[in-house]
Amino acid sequence: MNVPIQWPKAVNEIPKAIFTDAALFEREIETIFHGAQWHPLAHRAEIPNPGDFKTMLLGRMPVIVANGEDGKIRVFFNSCTHRGNQVETASCGNRKAFECPYHRWMFRTTGELAGCPGTEEFSPGFDKKNYGLRELRTAEFCGLIFATASAATPALETWIGGLAKTLAGSLGGDGRLKLLGYQKVRYASNWKAYSDNDGYHAPLLHVGFRLLGWQGGQGSQTPTPNGHLGFESQLKPVVNRDFLKDPTLIDLKATDPESGSRIAQLFPHTVITKHMDVINVRFATPISVDCTEVHYAYFSHVDDSEELMRHRIRQSSNLLGPCGMVSMEDASIFNRIHIGSFTPGNAEFQKGVKRTDEVWFDVKQNDESGNLPKWDYYSRLMGFQRSEAT
Ligand code: FES
Ligand SMILES: [Fe+2]
Known part of the structure; x- marks a missing residue:
């Protein structure tokens, strides 16, 4: 039998076993993903x-996010109100109605059983009006649609808390966006390793940043008590561009260098970034204890010119796309954390750690200690007690 996980006393340590424990993963699904949190969908x-x-x-839980024939966006359980069959299998599209193929029950895009x-x-x-698709609680911030399966989740504004400004900034300021496209990735990693990217690693792991001097600007990092983390930083425009054949990679066409980078990491594991001219939302799904699926959605602003939109597509691909300068490096680290976490003991945070008792x-x-409030929140949420031993 597995030894129960002991949460260390020092706040800058986390047990490596939390990344590989399959029973804990199932508990997280119930407590966090089906529990009292908002999830951007x-x-x-x-x-x-x-x-x-x-x-x-x-x-x-499978869900459908639907723009109804009345123009209202709702989130439904993707499960027929007859015998529970999954109603819609396409990842996206446009429908006049949702038809369950098993016995042909037909639902309007507003959810009613037609x-x-x-x-x-x-x-x-039997009354059809009692058999509409079951709707989840939803709320919206700058166009981002959140849902929760719990009635106990606080109001969205309260839940976002001190991250509102960074989140709005990362969504183009006002959330008036246009979809450019997606890439979908499965990381061979637990969702918590995926979401534990820190402020320490960026200039060290991402050598391209250093090469181009992107991380030179002043910035700040803001953790919240409920596990969110915001980053805001300037970006120094690159002076010597001659070593690049295509300098559009580093152009700032729509971005003031003063506000070059905005990153909102929402608990448990959604990342929204506005880095250079790239506007990106990463919708993540915990598939299993060792697999995390992430849908990278890229956007332009509705007021963009055609040229600026094309620039955003090119820069998105070069930075975060499948062969982008940043994605591959992070993907490798997520997987290596997973492999390394099968060994005993704790992972330690050091950069920026001022104390270990609270x-x-x-x-x-560039402190990695910005991740510690999230780990403290997670440990309490999951019912871990800090061990008394030092
Ligand atoms: S299960 Fe959907 S129509 Fe019967
Ligand atoms: Fe990274």
């Missing part, structure tokens, strides 16, 4: 027209 720019939809997983064959022989008192919120731009 779509940006309204992905489904701008009536009938547009996308399907997602909220933890294990028709079902053979009602004259249904149980006494967490604090005043962290510098």
